[in-house]
Amino acid sequence: MAMPHAESLLRTALRLTREKSLSEDLVQEVLLRAWRSFEQFEAGTNCKAWLFKIMLNLASKRQKQIRTRPQLVSLEENESFKLPVTVTRTPEFTGSEVVTALDSLPEEHRTVLLLGVVEGFTCKEIGQMLSIPIGTVMSRLSRARIGLRRKLTEPIGRACVCKPEVSVKQVQKGAYELH
Amino acid sequence: MNCTEAEYLAPLYWSNELEPKVILELEEHLSDCAECARELQAQSQFDELLRNAVDQNAIDQQLINPQDVRTRVRQEMRASESLWRRIFAGTALRLAAVSAVLLILLGGSLFYVSRQRAFERTLYADAADDHHDEVMAHLVDSYWRYKVADIQDLLQSWVGQTTLAQALTPNGYHLARARLCELQTQIYVHLVYDDGVHEVSIFVRRKEAETLAGRAIGSINGKSLHAQFVKDLQVAGFQSRDLTILVVTDMPRRDCLEIARQAASRV
Numbered sequence: 001m002a003m004p005h006a007e008s009l010l011r012t013a014l015r016l017t018r019e020k021s022l023s024e025d026l027v028q029e030v031l032l033r034a035w036r037s038f039e040q041f042e043a044g045t046n047c048k049a050w051l052f053k054i055m056l057n058l059a060s061k062r063q064k065q066i067r068t069r070p071q072l073v074s075l076e077e078n079e080s081f082k083l084p085v086t087v088t089r090t091p092e093f094t095g096s097e098v099v100t101a102l103d104s105l106p107e108e109h110r111t112v113l114l115l116g117v118v119e120g121f122t123c124k125e126i127g128q129m130l131s132i133p134i135g136t137v138m139s140r141l142s143r144a145r146i147g148l149r150r151k152l153t154e155p156i157g158r159a160c161v162c163k164p165e166v167s168v169k170q171v172q173k174g175a176y177e178l179h
Numbered sequence: 180m181n182c183t184e185a186e187y188l189a190p191l192y193w194s195n196e197l198e199p200k201v202i203l204e205l206e207e208h209l210s211d212c213a214e215c216a217r218e219l220q221a222q223s224q225f226d227e228l229l230r231n232a233v234d235q236n237a238i239d240q241q242l243i244n245p246q247d248v249r250t251r252v253r254q255e256m257r258a259s260e261s262l263w264r265r266i267f268a269g270t271a272l273r274l275a276a277v278s279a280v281l282l283i284l285l286g287g288s289l290f291y292v293s294r295q296r297a298f299e300r301t302l303y304a305d306a307a308d309d310h311h312d313e314v315m316a317h318l319v320d321s322y323w324r325y326k327v328a329d330i331q332d333l334l335q336s337w338v339g340q341t342t343l344a345q346a347l348t349p350n351g352y353h354l355a356r357a358r359l360c361e362l363q364t365q366i367y368v369h370l371v372y373d374d375g376v377h378e379v380s381i382f383v384r385r386k387e388a389e390t391l392a393g394r395a396i397g398s399i400n401g402k403s404l405h406a407q408f409v410k411d412l413q414v415a416g417f418q419s420r421d422l423t424i425l426v427v428t429d430m431p432r433r434d435c436l437e438i439a440r441q442a443a444s445r446v
């Protein structure tokens with residue numbers, strides 16, 4: 001039941017740890033933990049989400065224990081984050097450039113991008129995995145998307161059809177019912 | 180819906196978490212706002228770019244090999260199971276030995292009980308056969324003792340009670356004859372009583388370890404009374420402290436039981 005998700009787990013683990021051996025160790029432990037505590041899995045729920053939650057918890061613990069690699073400083077949730085350019089057509093970035101840009105993002109942004117964009121989890125599922133409110137997930141996703149695009153466009157300086165700064169602003173909740 | 184709200188809701192739009200009516204509102208806004216429409220389209224393309232890049236990067240550089248990990252996990256699982264097996268191996272062996280002993284004891288007990296039941300069933304049948312062949316059909320006319328003194332000697336020798344023949348006499352009957360017989364490899368004294376119409380056989384022996392099979396149908400003076408219908412004959416049996424006694428007759432069951440009750444009340 002868990003084995004088919006090994007590839008997804010590895011793909012995300014690799015981008016979280018940035019090292020092949022670490023990612024493999026991490027996923028191995030995730031699968032073994034899932035096997036040993038399978039009785040905790042609630043039948044009918046999303047097995048993939050359960051495995052990712054185990055992995056994120058493990059990765060978080062390891063990160064706290066090791067602290068060997070330099071930590072990327074993430075932006076505060078309420079910090080203004082400017083998108084310098086708006087790209088109106090998809091520039092031709094190579095996969096390597098995109099991955100390099102992704103890896104350079106703060107961990108919390110990288111995590112939500114991997115979970116939401118690459119693995120296709122919903123904001124609600126991501127919120128449950130990371131134990132954060134759905135509003136925070138949405139905010140992080142927006143910032144992470146803008147951050148990635150900025151990373152891609154800034155250093156390369158590609159010619160894009162741009163418009164002046166577009167701010168990501170918090171919108172007062174309550175105007176729309178989230179489900 | 181304005182641009183700021185559309186921007187805020189965009190993550191839910193991409194993950195299909197918006198309610199239909201909100202989706203309609205957002206799409207209405209996009210149809211009116213070219214800037215937001217371009218932005219969402221561009222972001223969708225970036226998302227696709229990111230998905231492909233992460234996938235392609237892992238494949239191109241052979242950075243992930245799920246099969247390797249699966250193999251390692253399965254090995255770990257097997258090793259873990261083996262560890263448990265080793266931990267419980269000794270216990271399992273002991274449990275198996277104890278189980279084997281218990282099974283042997285259980286099997287032996289069942290065998291003994293079944294043999295005992297078979298023995299008793301055959302005992303009733305043997306007694307019925309003896310009554311039929313020697314009393315009703317007169318197939319064996321030798322070895323009978325007719326004199327009371329001779330019968331008393333026989334009883335004294337094999338049962339140890341000289342007066343037993345009189346004690347066992349059914350009401351209205353008299354002692355006709357007696358001889359030794361063998362039922363299920365055990366020697367019984369076969370007493371025959373006659374009332375002028377019917378003959379009744381009473382088999383008696385000194386009790387050893389034998390028990391009577393079948394469910395007890397009653398109790399007389401603390402003696403369990405057993406009864407079986409065998410080959411058109413009624414057989415009733417009981418055991419006193421010292422004796423095993425069987426009554427066989429071709430009369431109805433109630434008569435057979437009555438004779439057995441009388442005998443049981445006197446020994």
